[in-house]
Amino acid sequence: MCGIAGFLGPPDAPAAAQATLQRMIRTLHHRGPDGYGFHVDGGAGLAHARLAVIDLATGAQPIANERRNVWTVFNGEIFNYRSLRAELQRRGHRFATASDTEVIVHLYEEHGDRFVEHLNGQFAIALWDAERQRLVLARDRCGVRPLYHVRAGGRHWFASEIKALLAVRPELARLDPQGLAQAFTFWGPIEPGSVFAGVECLPPGHLLAIERDGRETLSRYWDWSFPEQGAPQRRWQSVEQAAGELRELLADAVRLRLQADVPLGAYLSGGLDSSAVVALMREAGAASTRTFSIAFDEAEFDESAHQQAMVRHLGCEHTTLHCTRRAIGEAFPQLIRHAEAPVLRTAGVPLMLLAQQVRQAGYTVVLTGEGADEVFGGYDLFKEAKVRRFWARQPDSRFRPLLLGRLYGYLENSPVRHAALAQSFFGRGMEGIDRPVFAHVPRWTSSRHALRFLAPELRAGIDGWDPLAWYEQRLPPAIARWSPLARDQYVEAKTLLAAYLLPSQGDRPAMAHSIEGRFPFLDHRVVEFANALPAHWKIRGMTEKYLLRKALAGLLPADILARTKQPYRAPDQSSFFVDGEPLDYVADLLSAERIRAAGWFDAAAVGRLFEKCRHGRAIGFADNQAFVGILSTMLIDELFLRRAAA
Amino acid sequence: MPTEAASVEARVRHYILENLLFSDDGSELPNDASLLDRGIIDSTGVLEVVMFLEEAFGIRVKASEMLPENFDSVNNIVRFVERQRSVA
Numbered sequence: 001m002c003g004i005a006g007f008l009g010p011p012d013a014p015a016a017a018q019a020t021l022q023r024m025i026r027t028l029h030h031r032g033p034d035g036y037g038f039h040v041d042g043g044a045g046l047a048h049a050r051l052a053v054i055d056l057a058t059g060a061q062p063i064a065n066e067r068r069n070v071w072t073v074f075n076g077e078i079f080n081y082r083s084l085r086a087e088l089q090r091r092g093h094r095f096a097t098a099s100d101t102e103v104i105v106h107l108y109e110e111h112g113d114r115f116v117e118h119l120n121g122q123f124a125i126a127l128w129d130a131e132r133q134r135l136v137l138a139r140d141r142c143g144v145r146p147l148y149h150v151r152a153g154g155r156h157w158f159a160s161e162i163k164a165l166l167a168v169r170p171e172l173a174r175l176d177p178q179g180l181a182q183a184f185t186f187w188g189p190i191e192p193g194s195v196f197a198g199v200e201c202l203p204p205g206h207l208l209a210i211e212r213d214g215r216e217t218l219s220r221y222w223d224w225s226f227p228e229q230g231a232p233q234r235r236w237q238s239v240e241q242a243a244g245e246l247r248e249l250l251a252d253a254v255r256l257r258l259q260a261d262v263p264l265g266a267y268l269s270g271g272l273d274s275s276a277v278v279a280l281m282r283e284a285g286a287a288s289t290r291t292f293s294i295a296f297d298e299a300e301f302d303e304s305a306h307q308q309a310m311v312r313h314l315g316c317e318h319t320t321l322h323c324t325r326r327a328i329g330e331a332f333p334q335l336i337r338h339a340e341a342p343v344l345r346t347a348g349v350p351l352m353l354l355a356q357q358v359r360q361a362g363y364t365v366v367l368t369g370e371g372a373d374e375v376f377g378g379y380d381l382f383k384e385a386k387v388r389r390f391w392a393r394q395p396d397s398r399f400r401p402l403l404l405g406r407l408y409g410y411l412e413n414s415p416v417r418h419a420a421l422a423q424s425f426f427g428r429g430m431e432g433i434d435r436p437v438f439a440h441v442p443r444w445t446s447s448r449h450a451l452r453f454l455a456p457e458l459r460a461g462i463d464g465w466d467p468l469a470w471y472e473q474r475l476p477p478a479i480a481r482w483s484p485l486a487r488d489q490y491v492e493a494k495t496l497l498a499a500y501l502l503p504s505q506g507d508r509p510a511m512a513h514s515i516e517g518r519f520p521f522l523d524h525r526v527v528e529f530a531n532a533l534p535a536h537w538k539i540r541g542m543t544e545k546y547l548l549r550k551a552l553a554g555l556l557p558a559d560i561l562a563r564t565k566q567p568y569r570a571p572d573q574s575s576f577f578v579d580g581e582p583l584d585y586v587a588d589l590l591s592a593e594r595i596r597a598a599g600w601f602d603a604a605a606v607g608r609l610f611e612k613c614r615h616g617r618a619i620g621f622a623d624n625q626a627f628v629g630i631l632s633t634m635l636i637d638e639l640f641l642r643r644a645a646a
Numbered sequence: 647m648p649t650e651a652a653s654v655e656a657r658v659r660h661y662i663l664e665n666l667l668f669s670d671d672g673s674e675l676p677n678d679a680s681l682l683d684r685g686i687i688d689s690t691g692v693l694e695v696v697m698f699l700e701e702a703f704g705i706r707v708k709a710s711e712m713l714p715e716n717f718d719s720v721n722n723i724v725r726f727v728e729r730q731r732s733v734a
Contacts, residue, residue: 421692424682424714446688452668605668612665617697620690 002061003028003049003511004073004126004147005164008135008210009155011043021047024157024164030338031075031160031511037061039071043155043212044128044135048073051514053364054081056261059099066094069130070105075160076123076145077518078103079256084118108136116207117221120256120524124202126158133212141222142371142522143191143204143498146507150199156210161508162196162340166644172196173644175600175636177458183342184450184629185467188499190474195341195636204498222524223476224493226486226531233534242537243550246529250551253523254280257367265290265363267354267517268318269568270306272545272552272560273369273378277520279555281367282314291316292358292366294323294350301569306560313557321357323350328575329583336635338508343500343632344447344625347570352509359513370506371521374497375530376545377485377538378565380407384426385439385488386539392430401427406542436479437468439488440495444468449622450629453605471495485535572624573613576631580614589634598637601630654703655724661698662720666691677720692717699723705730 005024012020017040025036025047032049039046039062048061054077064071078084081100084107089095093106100121107115108127113136116125122144127136137158139147149158152169159165166173179195182188189195191203202208205222227233236242254277258264266278268291282289291311296302304320311318328349335348358366373379384407391400401423429441437444444467451462471491479487510517520526530538533547540546544565552561576586588594590610595603612618613627655677663669666686681687687695695717696707705727716726 418692418709418712420713421717424718425688428682445685449685604670608664608668617665617694619694620688622688622691 002051002073002075003031003160003164004047004075004124005157005159006044006046006073006126006135007155007157008045008128008212009043009153014040017045020168021045023167024159025049027163027167028160030514033514035060037073039064039073039128041071041128041130042133044130046071046073046126046128051364051516053077053260053262053516055097055099058097059101061101063097063099063101063105065105065109066096070108070127071130072101072104072108072125072127074101074104074123074125075147076121076125076140077257077259077516078119078121078123079259079523080118080120082259113207113209113219114221122519122522124160135210136207137202137210138207138221139202139204141205141524142493142527143502144507144517144519144522146503147202148194148199149202149208152198156214156216158202161338162194162199163640165199166196166640170644172199173641174198175633175641177461180342180454180458180600180633181451181462181465181467182499184344185444185448186471186495186499187344187447188341188495188504190471190495190499196640224490224527224531225478226482226490228481229483229486233532235532239537239547239550242533243547243553246526246547246551247555249523249526249529250276250520251280251284253520253526254367255284256523257518257520258284258286260365262364263290263362265292265358265361265366267291267366267368268293268307268310268316269369270303270310270560271369271566271568272549272556272563273372273521275310275369275556275560276372276548276552277367277369278310278314278316279552280520283555289314289316290361290363291318292354292361293318293320294354295320296323296350296570297325298571301571303566306563309557310560313560319357319361321350321354323353323570325571325575326578327353328570329577329586332575332631333585333635333639334512335504335509336632337639338512339504339632340508340636340640341504341632342629342636343504344450344629345569346572346575346628347568348505348509349575350570351505352512355510355513355515358515364514365516365518366510367518367520369521370501370517370519371497371527372545372548373565373567374489374493375521375527376548377489377535378545379492379567380544380565381439381443381492382485382488382539383407383542383544384442385484386542388426388430388438389433389484391427392433395430403542432468435468435472436475436487437472437491438484440491441468446620446622447625450626453601453609453626453630455599455602458600459602483535485538486531489531573618573627574616576627577614577616580616582610582614586631589631589638594634598634598641600633600637606630654727655720657702658699658720658723658727661702662686662695665694665698675720677724679720680718682714682718687717695723699727703727703731 028049032051034050034052037048078100084103088106116138124145124147125138174197176197179189192200209217293307295304387403537547592603
């Protein structure tokens with residue numbers, strides 16, 4: 001895993017260009033502490049910060065082809081590089097290294113911009129074609145690795161993290177109110193946006209070609225896609241056959257992700273997905289099954305008992321990080337410095353602290369179960385939508401809405417504890433049953449509560465903004481022809497997964513401590529397999545991830561196999577108070593004076609929320625999310641905007 | 647008694663404005679407006695209101711009384727509190 005940065009624009013003196021690249025790449029040292037590399041060619045500059053994982057001896061970047069007219073820097077892993085390399089060698093390409101990076105330049109020579117379609121991996125790539133004088137940026141299919149870019153000062157700039165862009169273009173340190181409104185609604189800024197005005201992320205599954213004259217071509221090479229609703233499924237004769245095929249596919253996805261020249265570990269949450277990954281690592285003959293997990297004091301969040309059961313079952317060498325609320329509150333600014341976006345949850349912090357433990361234990365790479373819930377239909381949101389649709393077909397039924405009572409059993413203050421109230425809440429928006437965002441309306445309704453705290457002039461600016469309609473306009477027309485579950489999965493993959501989980505709970509917290517996460521469930525072959533499945537093989541009745549459970553039968557203990565999904569969460573606003581007193585930086589950042597000076601929020605409203613939280617009266621999601629969202633935005637202001645202005 | 651009802655109403659309004667709307671602008675809270683429809687409370691927000699009512703007015707809300715019609719507007723909440731107090 002690594003960091004990349006660079007630019008394309010008018011030629012500069014080589015020494016000046018290299019100095020610019022150095023200023024950028026130094027900000028990404030945490031992503032690649034094992035050395036820097038640079039390439040300058042006229043107006044193009046590439047920089048690389050290396051975390052050595054594969055080919056420790058000769059894998060330094062940038063790497064060029066035989067004729068040294070195609071150069072690349074890349075962050076990530078190409079898991080199928082061995083087979084690609086063998087094929088390219090058969091076609092006459094000569095390799096100078098044993099790295100996965102080198103296949104990129106030779107594949108580009110063979111296939112041009114379509115090289116990216118051949119890669120199975122998690123990557124952000126910058127490639128300079130010196131002959132055609134064009135810069136190519138590409139990002140993996142699901143958005144595991146980040147890549148930002150911006151046009152400023154006559155150049156096109158790119159980098160793994162926004163801080164590298166700010167290092168050379170400090171004028172970009174401006175918050176975009178629209179990006180903020182998106183983050184407060186959808187949990188993260190929606191592609192291609194960011195919360196920094198003008199800075200764009202390259203959307204997952206996209207390639208951007210920038211010609212020397214500045215012309216740009218953005219193309220999508222992959223997307224989540226589903227069969228039309230009602231189309232006959234002919235691929236599998238039976239559910240058993242599909243389960244068997246899935247088991248083989250998952251085993252291969254894990255096997256490919258065991259390639260490394262450094263020791264590998266795994267995260268073990270105690271749930272089905274990470275347990276499956278660890279068991280498949282063991283089955284694939286991993287040299288060690290070194291595992292790591294998080295434990296909490298609060299029973300509502302803690303899954304230690306299940307983690308320990310799995311540790312005993314597999315005989316793993318295991319480390320548990322006991323994460324206190326105080327530790328979360330104190331480390332929160334560090335998370336925001338890495339995430340570079342407001343967040344509505346603190347859950348990234350324990351993952352960042354866990355990455356630190358992994359690093360201290362001498363490990364660089366961990367496999368995790370990330371993505372399984374999006375791919376195989378694991379979230380309560382999918383089941384909630386299923387019940388609401390079932391109910392909407394007979395709105396007068398007294399019994400159908402009672403199924404809501406089977407959801408959210410893991411929450412202390414469950415929204416379904418009182419049936420009549422739950423029905424009243426979840427029964428709203430039923431007229432939008434055919435809308436692609438139907439499933440997400442309750443979640444986004446709660447999140448949007450945070451917008452209430454914006455300063456009056458910002459609120460006025462988004463007064464006419466209808467986030468549901470805005471988001472629906474961005475969806476592919478084909479979504480209307482997919483099954484309801486497929487629609488829900490697509491929206492979840494593009495919002496929760498790509499805009500929040502992968503950056504703010506995935507890449508950034510891990511890279512804060514130079515740890516590379518690998519996600520077998522997001523192998524595009526697994527995603528494509530799952531997307532082709534009939535909906536009722538994913539959620540059967542009210543059993544989530546039905547086919548996945550079937551595929552894993554015999555591999556996991558029965559109680560893990562039968563466990564109902566418990567989403568990973570961490571204590572939120574309570575992490576920032578000790579005996580009713582705020583942590584020092586929280587008191588400072590949320591003081592009326594600081595809030596007014598920053599100008600993003602209504603100081604009086606924030607003061608009321610602060611008091612409510614301080615007295616332990618904020619028990620619902622909406623207030624917790626608003627508090628964490630406001631605090632993280634104030635940290636963005638403190639860490640990025642004020643510093644740039646100073 | 648009108649005075650007592652007015653006092654209940656004032657306290658309920660103050661609580662909702664301060665803790666759920668985070669505002670001192672009373673015009674944001676018409677007494678007959680649906681708190682659920684306006685997104686002022688969700689189903690856990692109702693639990694906060696119930697905790698407040700039990701604490702402030704010394705009543706006990708039974709599970710069977712956890713109904714939207716009791717808590718979906720200032721008027722409904724005031725009526726509910728008055729009913730409870732008259733029974734007590």
